[in-house]
């Protein structure tokens with residue numbers, strides 16, 4: 001991944017580690033040609049990390065965009081996610097094979113359990129099966145999404161393995177400080193969904209707007225810089241090539257400690273985030 005200007009961190013794989021870009025492309029809710037065009041354009045700008053999910057119904061568009069981009073597939077980190085309806089030892093393999101076929105790929109770089117769905121009681125066996133699929137070479141790194149402390153610990157207790165990464169709702173208004181601390185102590189990377197905080201109207205915050213004015217950068221760039229400066233991987237979605245470029249262009253400036261603190265001071269607390277002990281998706 002030397003042909004992109006996007007800085008990287010280190011992601012655990014079955015046989016060691018590899019570079020993982022700190023900015024990737026989110027693809028929900030784009031579909032079909034719109035999604036293919038967005039993926040091809042993002043790769044053209046320099047993105048090498050692409051986030052999709054079986055649940056999004058856009059893995060065909062993502063695969064098309066990858067082929068249209070003309071880059072070597074080996075240089076990409078393609079992420080997909082196991083949907084709730086595919087939890088369970090028998091279903092995980094089928095779910096992965098369906099995703100690979102739809103994407104037109106023969107392996108996934110990163111496969112996440114999309115939501116733990118505790119009422120199904122199958123996320124531990126799903127994780128164990130994903131580790132088997134990793135040893136077969138069908139997945140390079142295994143991770144989770146929306147898991148909280150006790151759910152992560154249940155995976156480790158059963159398998160002796162922590163997920164390489166946990167994709168969670170995170171932004172200056174949802175800092176997830178305790179969960180991130182737990183993860184970082186165990187070598188689990190944080191990846192942020194909803195990184196721009198639009199649901200929380202973060203871009204309207206006077207604090208964010210003031211920091212944008214102070215740095216001469218856009219509100220989006222300030223928010224994304226808050227993520228990457230702490231080693232959080234962010235996957236902003238944009239179908240617009242200009243905003244895709246803007247969102248990736250956050251590696252040539254720094255926020256001061258004071259600016260970082262003012263942004264983190266916007267946190268609304270853990271209760272404001274979607275709670276995977278009660279929220280389930282299929």
Ligand SMILES: NC(=O)C1=CN([C@@H]2O[C@H](COP(=O)(O)OP(=O)(O)OC[C@H]3O[C@@H](n4cnc5c(N)ncnc54)[C@H](OP(=O)(O)O)[C@@H]3O)[C@@H](O)[C@H]2O)C=CC1
Nearest residue numbers: 026027028051145193194195196197220236237238239243
């Ligand atoms: N694991 C999970 O449970 C979840 C995962 N995700 C993943 O995370 C990705 C990102 O999360 P998402 O919820 O989409 O939130 P984002 O924070 O990425 O916000 C996306 C929205 O912001 C707009 N936007 C993008 N860049 C800018 C900019 N620079 N300035 C102003 N507006 C901008 C986009 O519009 P436009 O396209 O017009 O630029 C779009 O409407 C998803 O696409 C998906 O891949 C999301 C939710 C849950």
Ligand SMILES: O=C1CO[C@H](CO)[C@@H](O)[C@@H]1O
Nearest residue numbers: 028053055114115193281
């Ligand atoms: O991954 C996802 C994309 O965003 C949706 C909400 O907007 C989520 O429900 C879903 O889990």
